[in-house]
Amino acid sequence: MDAEIERLMDSHMPKINPQIAEGLAVSHMQEIHVVKYIDSVFRSAAKGFPEGLTYEGCKRCTPPEELNEASRKKGNNKRMYDVAQSDLYMVNYMFTYRGEKIDRYMYLPFVRDAGSIFVSGSRFNIVPVLSDRVISVGTNTVFVRLLRDVLTFERVPQNFNANGQREQANVAWAMIYHKSAKMKKIRPTVKAHSTMMHYLFCKYGLMKTFEMFGGCTPVVGGVEINEHTYPADQWVVCSSTQIKPKGFGRALYEPSNLRIAVRREDYERTMVRNMIGGLFYVVDHFPSRVKPEYVNNTDPKYMDNTRTWIILMGHVLFSGSLPEGRLADDVEDHIRSLDEYIDSIVLMKFKEIGIAATDLYQFFAIVIEKISDWLFKASDKVNSLYDKELSILYFVLKDITTEIFKLYFKLKAASKKELTKKDIEDRMNKTISTGLIYRITKQHAEVVNIASSGDNKATKITGWMIPQSSSSRQGGRKDRANLDDPTRFLHVSFAEVGGYSNLPKAAPTGDSRISPWVQLDPSGLVLRNPRLAPRLDRIQEEIRRRR
Numbered sequence: 001m002d003a004e005i006e007r008l009m010d011s012h013m014p015k016i017n018p019q020i021a022e023g024l025a026v027s028h029m030q031e032i033h034v035v036k037y038i039d040s041v042f043r044s045a046a047k048g049f050p051e052g053l054t055y056e057g058c059k060r061c062t063p064p065e066e067l068n069e070a071s072r073k074k075g076n077n078k079r080m081y082d083v084a085q086s087d088l089y090m091v092n093y094m095f096t097y098r099g100e101k102i103d104r105y106m107y108l109p110f111v112r113d114a115g116s117i118f119v120s121g122s123r124f125n126i127v128p129v130l131s132d133r134v135i136s137v138g139t140n141t142v143f144v145r146l147l148r149d150v151l152t153f154e155r156v157p158q159n160f161n162a163n164g165q166r167e168q169a170n171v172a173w174a175m176i177y178h179k180s181a182k183m184k185k186i187r188p189t190v191k192a193h194s195t196m197m198h199y200l201f202c203k204y205g206l207m208k209t210f211e212m213f214g215g216c217t218p219v220v221g222g223v224e225i226n227e228h229t230y231p232a233d234q235w236v237v238c239s240s241t242q243i244k245p246k247g248f249g250r251a252l253y254e255p256s257n258l259r260i261a262v263r264r265e266d267y268e269r270t271m272v273r274n275m276i277g278g279l280f281y282v283v284d285h286f287p288s289r290v291k292p293e294y295v296n297n298t299d300p301k302y303m304d305n306t307r308t309w310i311i312l313m314g315h316v317l318f319s320g321s322l323p324e325g326r327l328a329d330d331v332e333d334h335i336r337s338l339d340e341y342i343d344s345i346v347l348m349k350f351k352e353i354g355i356a357a358t359d360l361y362q363f364f365a366i367v368i369e370k371i372s373d374w375l376f377k378a379s380d381k382v383n384s385l386y387d388k389e390l391s392i393l394y395f396v397l398k399d400i401t402t403e404i405f406k407l408y409f410k411l412k413a414a415s416k417k418e419l420t421k422k423d424i425e426d427r428m429n430k431t432i433s434t435g436l437i438y439r440i441t442k443q444h445a446e447v448v449n450i451a452s453s454g455d456n457k458a459t460k461i462t463g464w465m466i467p468q469s470s471s472s473r474q475g476g477r478k479d480r481a482n483l484d485d486p487t488r489f490l491h492v493s494f495a496e497v498g499g500y501s502n503l504p505k506a507a508p509t510g511d512s513r514i515s516p517w518v519q520l521d522p523s524g525l526v527l528r529n530p531r532l533a534p535r536l537d538r539i540q541e542e543i544r545r546r547r
Contacts, residue, residue: 014517015517016458016516016517017516017517017518017519017520019520020458020462020463020514020515020516020518020520021457021458021462021516022113022114022457022462023111023113023114023115023116023125023126023457023461023462024115024127024128024390024392024462024524025111025115025125025126025127025128025392026111026113026114026115028128028392028393028524029109029110029111029115029126029392029393029396030110031060031089031108031110033393034108034109034110034393034397035058035060035091035108037393037397038058038091038093038106038108038397038400038401038404039057039058040343040344040345041147041345041400041401041404041405042055042058042093042404043055044147044148044340044343044344044345045148045404045405045407045408047340047343048337048340048408048412049408049411050411050412050414050415050419050424051415052097052098052419053095053096053097053411053419053424054095054096054097055093055094055095056094056095056096057093057094058091058092058093058094059091059092059094060089060090060091060092061089061090061091061092061105065090065092066089066090067081069090069105069434070082070090070434082120084120084121085118085121086107086118086119086120086121086438087109087110087111087112087117087118087119088107088108088109088110088119088437089107089108089110090105090106090107090108090434091105091106091107091108092104092105093105093106093432095424097419097421097424098421100421102421102424102425102428104428104432105434106400106432106433106434106436106437107434107435107436107437107438108437109396109437109440111126113457114457114461114462115127115461115462116461117447119438119440119441120438120441122441122449123449124440124441124447124448124449125447125448125449125450125461125464126392126396126446126447127446127448127462127464127465127466128390128391128392128446128464128465128466128514128524129390129391129392129394129395129445129446129465129466129467129468130385130388130389130390130391130465130466130467130468130497130511130514130526131145131388131389131391131394131468132145132387132388132389132468133349133352133353133387133388133389133525134146134346134349134350134353134355135353135355135374136468137374137375137377137378137381137382138378138382139375139378139379139382139486140154140375141153141154142154142367142371142374142375144363145394146341146342146346147343147345147346147401147405148340148341148343148405148408149176149178149341149405151174151176152174152175153172153173153174153196153367153371154172154173154174154193155170155171155172155173155371155372155375156170156171156173156193156281157169157170157171158170158171158277158278158280158281158284159241159243160238160239160240160241160276160277160280161238161239161240161241162236162237162238162267162276163227163232163236163237164227166241167238167273168277169273169274169276169277169278170274170277170371170372171193171195171196171197171274171277171278171281172195172196172197172274172278172364172367172368172371173193173194173195173196174194174196175193175194176194176199176334176338177194177317177334179317179318183318186318186319186321186322187319187321188315188316188318188319188320189249189315189319189320189321190247190248190249190285190286190315190316190320191246191247191249192245192247192281192282192285192315192316193281193316194313194316194317195278195281195282196278196364196365196367196368197209197274197275197277197278197279197281197282197368198278198281198282198309198312198313198316199313199335199338199361199364200213200361200364200365201279201282201306201309202306202309202310202313202331202335203306203335203361204306204361205305205306205309206220206279206305206309207220209275210272210275212365213271213275213365213368214266214269214271214272214275215266215269215271215272216262216263216266216272218260218261218262219260219261219262220258220259220260220261220292221258221259221292222257222258222259222292223257223259225237225259225260225261226259230261233264234263234264235261235262235263235264236261236262236263236264236267237259237260237261238259238260238261238262238276238280239257239258239259239260240255240256240257240258240280240283240284240287241280241284242255242256243255243284244284245284245285247285248284248285253287254287254288255284255287256283256284256287256288256290256291257292258283258290258291258292259292260276260279262276270369270372270373271365271368271369274368274369275368278368282309282312285316286312286315289308289311289312290308290312307328310327310328310331310332310335311324311327311328311331313331314326314327314328314330314331315327317330317331317334318330333412333413337409337412338360338361339359339360341359341360342357342358342359342360342363350363352523379486380544382486383486383488383489383490383491384491384493385491385493385494385496385497385498385511385526386493386497386526386528387526388468388525388526389523389524389525389526390465390514390520390524390526391524392446392524395444395446396440396444396446396447397437398444399436399437399439399440400436400437403431403432403433403436404431404432406431407427407428407431407432410427410430410431411424411427414427445466445470446466448464450464458516459502460502463499463502463513463514463516464512464513464514465498465499465511465512465513465514466512467511467512470512488509490543491540491543492536492537492539492540492543493536494509494510494511495510495536496515496518496528496529496532496536497514497515497518497526498510498511498512498513498514498515499513499514499515499516500513500515
């Protein structure tokens with residue numbers, strides 16, 4: 001080819017992103033990143049370890065140490081070693097309990113060219129997952145991805161009276177407590193959701209919750225709070241509609257006469273209205289338990305009372321048939337565990353997306369205020385590939401991080417009595433096993449077996465991408481296409497971010513292949529091409545009009 005023609009072609013053709021072409025896993029799964037990630041998870045979990053147990057750090061094992069641990073004698077009292085090829089290395093995670101050393105060993109993975117990895121003699125490829133950063137907003141739910149847990153927030157409408165007029169607020173709720181199989185068999189006496197407002201009441205009490213997150217000081221009482229004592233031009237007096245909720249059951253229902261008055265300028269804020277809706281959601285389900293005298297702000301001993309709310313949360317999560325002392329203890333343990341849900345990794349993610357929350361309760365308050373706004377704005381963006389990131393470590397190492405936090409919860413539950421070193425080691429044996437990483441070949445959509453007869457890895461092998469909605473499907477199971485799924489609707493981002501010229505027959509929407517020209521920031525966040533943005537926005541507007 002003529003050198004001048006070649007130069008002109010190069011100057012006009014877009015440049016392929018070398019990270020994508022080489023395989024994103026090659027850069028994301030370097031040893032320093034993998035080891036640092038798991039180390040940070042252990043350090044986060046260690047903040048809630050029982051007194052006396054500390055995490056001391058980690059180090060990579062030498063070949064003799066790895067051989068000795070990998071061939072440790074098992075039940076048959078024989079040393080055995082798996083000689084099948086596996087691209088793994090062993091790391092020693094070190095703990096001390098009251099001066100006694102405890103070592104736990106785990107295999108961690110490394111990848112070869114194009115993100116390939118051998119596990120037990122079989123070759124796989126690790127491909128990126130296109131996911132939202134921490135918060136994913138769907139059509140009816142808000143999905144929040146934390147290291148310790150995955151939370152799904154929903155909303156339920158709640159009616160109440162405001163100065164004699166019927167008002168409706170959206171009450172955010174989520175099932176955060178994970179019941180044991182034994183607790184699931186206990187039939188609840190009242191069927192109600194565990195709302196975010198109820199959690200805030202359990203943590204801070206009614207008055208402090210409104211002061212901290214609503215920026216107001218309401219007046220709480222009974223029938224003495226009315227339009228005469230609190231004029232309508234300055235105050236809004238809210239009360240229950242006195243209609244029995246469906247989840248109350250067949251028992252005799254005696255409506256609550258609790259009333260709450262807030263300044264009119266405070267009531268105009270969405271946050272305050274949603275907080276009042278959350279209050280009356282609990283009041284309507286427990287009208288005989290939430291009495292004005294229990295939350296009356298004129299009596300200091302009731303001002304920040306949390307025990308009433310904690311016991312009622314026990315009724316929601318468990319059952320009123322259990323002793324209230326046990327309900328209070330179990331819910332208090334649950335509330336304490338939430339104090340450590342926001343670790344340094346999640347805190348950094350929140351900062352990146354502009355969420356000003358340093359603990360889970362502050363995030364609950366943000367959800368209370370913004371859940372309806374998030375769901376409304378997401379209706380036109382649920383199928384967009386913009387504002388997402390290509391993630392690998394979180395999904396590949398999910399089995400390990402899950403077991404680390406299982407250990408945390410097991411130790412938390414066992415710490416009610418005096419622990420010995422053997423008690424801790426027994427719980428570690430049930431969670432932190434050496435071969436956890438071998439699970440990546442099962443139920444991991446991002447670990448795939450790709451066959452390619454060509455020598456160009458960028459067209460087939462490294463061009464794969466897994467949508468977040470498919471990241472949790474079981475390995476080998478094919479999802480049927482749903483034509484009514486809004487995430488499948490056409491969006492212009494499929495052309496810029498997706499590999500529209502390299503579509504597989506099974507997924508012609510464009511979100512299962514990645515464009516080799518897409519630009520990313522160091523964290524994997526997809527960046528839009530500023531030169532193409534105006535044109536693509538006009539095209540998207542045309543698509544929206546014709547839908």
